[in-house]
Amino acid sequence: MEKNFILAGFGGQGILLAGTILANAFMLDDKNVTWYPCYGAEMRGGTVNCEVVVSDTEVSSVHKSNCDYALVLNQQSFDRFVKNVKSGGTIIANSTLVSESKPRDDIHYVFAPMGKLANELGTSKVTNVVSLGVLSSVIDFVSKDALKLAIEKVLGSKKKDLLPLNFKALESGSELIAKV
């Protein structure tokens, strides 16, 4: 099995961090994984994306033409990447900033108000972790425990005080779709 994800949003929404956490979680689940950022003259307010490829065997390549899952946090990213989702794939969108349109009928759509939930938790900064929670409820091959451990690993000892908020964001995110 090889699955690839595109994560995209505004610069500053924590897309690369979310991708890093996801990739770490896959690694902790003993899978092969590659994380690849778009890099270059990116800036706050512009769009950022990264690709995460997970595989039971060797990861074949990054820079794939299409993805199994797109996790998009803003409208520009939705418009850009909805085309790249494989037929039968899924786009998961932050409906706080993305309008709930369905331009294709051969893919699955998950709209969840991630930004709104993050604000309710106290800060829009955790929208990225909320989105990982949502993702964990959509796919069955990443465990919430691995994501939790990955958050711990990535935030490290320096940002220990932020762990409870992020765990809460993950937990609430994973319950969000059931509520919607």
Add this chain to the structure above:
Amino acid sequence: MNNEKVLIKGNYAIAQAAINAGCQCYFGYPITPQTEIGEYLSGKMQELGRGYVCAESELAAINMVIGAVSTGVKAMTSSSSCAVALMQEALSYACSDELPVVLVNVMRAGPGLGYIYPAQGDYNQSVYGGGNGDYKIIVLAPSTVQECIDYTYKAFYLAHKYRNPVILLADGLLGQMMEPACFGEYPYPEIDNSSWALTGAKNRISRAIYSCARDEKKQINHINHLFEKFELISKNETEWEEFEIDDAEIILTAFGSMTRNIKAAMKVLRNKGIKAGCFRPITLNPFPHKRIYELASKGKDFAVVEMNMGQMFKDVKYAVNGNSNVGLINRPVGEWLKVEEIVSAVEKIMEKDYAASI
């Protein structure tokens, strides 16, 4: 020492591997997509009490490495394509002076300033060099983050074993991607440099390292000595990987991170009933000419897949020596050739359209 798997960026992996290999001095100047190497080492080298200089230019950096390795210590610099171009003169000198310089090139697009997106356009620059005279650099091309670690270790070892510069030829894709990798321990023995290193002439006859022979005969002997050494390196150190070669009709050939894409393309082609194999030179210099010649002699065709206008293609063609057909599947710079693109290009090549350039 450290068998834990960590998710790490290629650039950081190279930097930490250099530390583990015992690199005592790093000299460099920032350039995307390899700036993280210098960034990482700027802190770590200070913590470890080793040398770190952010040089005023790439020209200065490589010459600082020459100065440091002249004393027998391990030292390196890292840079990217257009800035590695500035270092060519020094590489010719270091080769002539038989100095164990380690240079990491995380390739970006050229020619000229080019841009920061990844490419593989420095094959010729690394393998054939832009410096003057007859010289050869050992060139290692990793394809995963794990190999960035393994071949950084090997770069230091080979440089000191043969007293010859080594280039680790990575690309922007490898430098920027994160993958799980293990550092383990530096697996090679330490090389004794005491017979030649400039360490102060107290209690011994003074030595000099220089690159000038006014006597023609001496210079001829020197070049012959260098080329005997290159012959030995070629005999001992030529390294490659091959997959599904035995029944293959066409062998996809790539170096560096493109290897991953040809392996994936090979699987797709096999599922379609096309007998495809993979061949990947790991040492670009010394190049596995002999093995390619053997395979070509059995009538196997080649398709070289690379992110440049056909640089390794020429070496494969030279090795094949007319014994079979060689096609080129390429794009100059930017987004790596996708598996689907490679598959359809190979199908065209199988229909004897050998210039299936994308």
